Amino acid sequence: MNGTTDKVVRLxxxxxxxxxxxxxxxxxxxxxxxxxxxxxxxxxRTIAIxxxxxxxxxxxxxxxxxxxxLRAVLPACHANGVKIISNMGAANxxxxxxxxxxxxxxxxxxxxxxxxxxxxxxxxxVAGSTLPLTETGERVDDLGDRLVSANxxxxxxxxxxxxxxxxxxVLTGRIGDPALFLAPLVYEFGWRDDDWTLLGRGTIVGHLxxxxxxxxxxxxxxxxxxxxxxxxxxxxxxxxxxxDGSAVLxxxxxxxxxxxxxxxxxxxxxxxxxxxxxxxADVVADIRSVRFEEIAPDRVRVTGGDGAPRPAxxxxxLGYRGDFIGEGQMSYAGPNAVARAQLALDIVRERLEPLIDxxxxxxxxIGVNSVDRTAPGDIQPTEVRIRxxxxxxxxxxxxxxxxxxxxxxxxxxxxxxGAFVSTREVIAVVSTMIDRDQVAPRLHYERVP
Amino acid sequence: MNLSELAHVxxxxxxxxxxxxxxxxxxxxxxxLAEQVTPERVRAHLRLRDCAIQRYELPGLGALNFVIGGAxxxxxxxxxxxxxxxxxxxxxxxxxAIPGRINANNE
Numbered sequence: 315m316n317g318t319t320d321k322v323v324r325l326x327x328x329x330x331x332x333x334x335x336x337x338x339x340x341x342x343x344x345x346x347x348x349x350x351x352x353x354x355x356x357x358x359r360t361i362a363i364x365x366x367x368x369x370x371x372x373x374x375x376x377x378x379x380x381x382x383x384l385r386a387v388l389p390a391c392h393a394n395g396v397k398i399i400s401n402m403g404a405a406n407x408x409x410x411x412x413x414x415x416x417x418x419x420x421x422x423x424x425x426x427x428x429x430x431x432x433x434x435x436x437x438x439x440v441a442g443s444t445l446p447l448t449e450t451g452e453r454v455d456d457l458g459d460r461l462v463s464a465n466x467x468x469x470x471x472x473x474x475x476x477x478x479x480x481x482x483x484v485l486t487g488r489i490g491d492p493a494l495f496l497a498p499l500v501y502e503f504g505w506r507d508d509d510w511t512l513l514g515r516g517t518i519v520g521h522l523x524x525x526x527x528x529x530x531x532x533x534x535x536x537x538x539x540x541x542x543x544x545x546x547x548x549x550x551x552x553x554x555x556x557x558d559g560s561a562v563l564x565x566x567x568x569x570x571x572x573x574x575x576x577x578x579x580x581x582x583x584x585x586x587x588x589x590x591x592x593x594x595a596d597v598v599a600d601i602r603s604v605r606f607e608e609i610a611p612d613r614v615r616v617t618g619g620d621g622a623p624r625p626a627x628x629x630x631x632l633g634y635r636g637d638f639i640g641e642g643q644m645s646y647a648g649p650n651a652v653a654r655a656q657l658a659l660d661i662v663r664e665r666l667e668p669l670i671d672x673x674x675x676x677x678x679x680i681g682v683n684s685v686d687r688t689a690p691g692d693i694q695p696t697e698v699r700i701r702x703x704x705x706x707x708x709x710x711x712x713x714x715x716x717x718x719x720x721x722x723x724x725x726x727x728x729x730x731x732g733a734f735v736s737t738r739e740v741i742a743v744v745s746t747m748i749d750r751d752q753v754a755p756r757l758h759y760e761r762v763p
Numbered sequence: 764m765n766l767s768e769l770a771h772v773x774x775x776x777x778x779x780x781x782x783x784x785x786x787x788x789x790x791x792x793x794x795x796l797a798e799q800v801t802p803e804r805v806r807a808h809l810r811l812r813d814c815a816i817q818r819y820e821l822p823g824l825g826a827l828n829f830v831i832g833g834a835x836x837x838x839x840x841x842x843x844x845x846x847x848x849x850x851x852x853x854x855x856x857x858x859x860a861i862p863g864r865i866n867a868n869n870e
Contacts, residue, residue, distance in 0.1 A: 359839075359840060449778050449779065449838075533773070534773075536771070539767060539771070540771055576771060576786065576788070579784075579786045579824055579825075579826060580771065580784065580786060581773075582824070583773065583782075583784035583786070583821075583826060583828050584773055584782075584784070585775035585776070585777060585782055586775075586782065586784075587777070587780070587782060587817075587819075587828075587830045588830075589819050589821055589828060602821060603823065604824070605823065605824075636840065636841065675843075676843040676844070678845060680845065684844075684845045684846075685844070685845060685846045685851045685855075686851070686855060687809050687810045687852075688808060688809065688810075688855050688858055701845060703843040703845075704843065705841070705843060740840055740841065741840065742840035742841055743778075743840050744778075
């Protein structure tokens with residue numbers, strides 16, 4: 315380890331998903347006294363959809379909010395020396411870096427370096443291969459020409475190298491979400507790439523931050539049980555990380571939300587399967603020994619956590635064109651609403667079942683049984699909304715599903731209202747594992763003079 | 764009382780697998796949580812039928828982590844459900860009855 319032992323690195327979390335709110339990140343850049351602002355914006359399916367945009371336009375395929383986000387945060391980041399790390403490069407980090415450099419120039423900023431991390435796209439290496447699909451046991455070549463994207467989950471290596479190379483903005487494609495936060499810690503503290511405990515702890519800090527507002531009271535409030543003040547002005551989290559991988563989690567004074575041991579526990583366990591083994595490209599993190607302690611209002615110390623050697627292979631996320639899903643909805647109200655809704659569903663079922671395999675059709679009453687698996691069958695709300703959804707490879711047949719619901723206006727029970735019809739192509743995601751030597755990450759720099 | 768008086772939950776998903784954390788408001792209640800919120804009771808309450816349910820125990824955090832395979836009708840990219848992520852599942856678990864304690868105890 316280099317550096318002094320009392321050094322603290324301040325990480326801010328600027329987004330928890332691609333469509334996240336922008337203002338909290340601007341506040342962190344302006345007044346958070348942070349060193350890094352990291353944006354996690356790339357859900358599994360997002361990159362497959364972005365790959366489709368890139369195929370239509372070679373200069374596209376990065377996050378569609380990249381420009382808006384950078385324009386909002388760059389002035390404050392530049393003024394305060396805050397470096398930006400994000401997977402907003404999506405399916406085209408190179409084009410994203412060029413856009414970032416152009417925006418910086420247009421904003422009148424100078425002396426700025428943008429790095430793109432390339433090489434997560436392994437479609438040529440993977441397409442047509444016999445690699446097994448983790449979820450289904452089928453093989454990659456079974457997807458045929460429906461396969462649209464294949465991206466390896468990279469680790470921190472090239473992000474750390476970019477920071478050492480002077481990058482102010484690092485844009486990646488597919489990379490493990492926590493790696494966006496682990497990379498600056500490894501760079502700043504000089505953690506060894508086989509110090510599994512520190513890499514595990516840094517990964518846990520990244521995991522706590524990667525969903526932004528979900529650590530500070532977002533997705534937490536349950537009135538009377540778990541109250542959260544001023545959610546409309548929810549502030550995003552900051553981690554003040556020490557060289558031993560412990561951290562203090564906090565948020566801007568005056569921002570909305572709440573950061574407590576309870577919000578931290580919910581986020582720690584979020585989307586974790588085996589708490590002993592949270593596999594990432596750089597380390598397998600172990601959250602079992604993590605402990606939280608509230609040391610002041612909206613300040614929680616996180617200690618503990620461990621790690622084990624990184625997996626031999628890298629996970630690859632594969633996007634492919636699936637079926638079309640058609641859907642229709644209609645509302646009923648007043649006395650006997652549920653009976654009329656049931657009649658409506660029965661009519662649509664009789665019209666659709668000769669056309670579409672019943673196993674690929676679903677009939678719901680929203681307000682009665684659409685999501686609640688525990689509800690008794692006999693509740694009688696005074697309003698109910700029917701929903702019919704179905705899956706088929708034929709887009710016209712998919713559209714027919716919504717049309718049959720809409721047709722209830724003149725061909726169904728009394729008093730239906732508010733028809734809604736949609737058809738969409740499903741981009742589905744599966745995964746496989748590949749050898750590390752099949753993935754060759756590399757850097758590209760854009761300089762703003 | 765219901766589980767909602769004893770614990771809070773958050774639900775996540777990965778493919779066709781749902782993940783529900785159940786966290787005691789008061790870590791001292793963890794033994795009751797561990798005794799009452801069993802995979803069998805979760806299966807019955809949420810009508811999970813054939814799903815593979817794994818329960819991980821985190822006594823140091825006062826929490827349980829349920830990993831439920833096959834819960835999401837093929838997963839978010841395939842499911843016809845209105846909540847394909849199954850994000851509402853955890854809240855539904857909060858109505859699980861917890862015998863053995865009468866007094867309501869929010870946080």
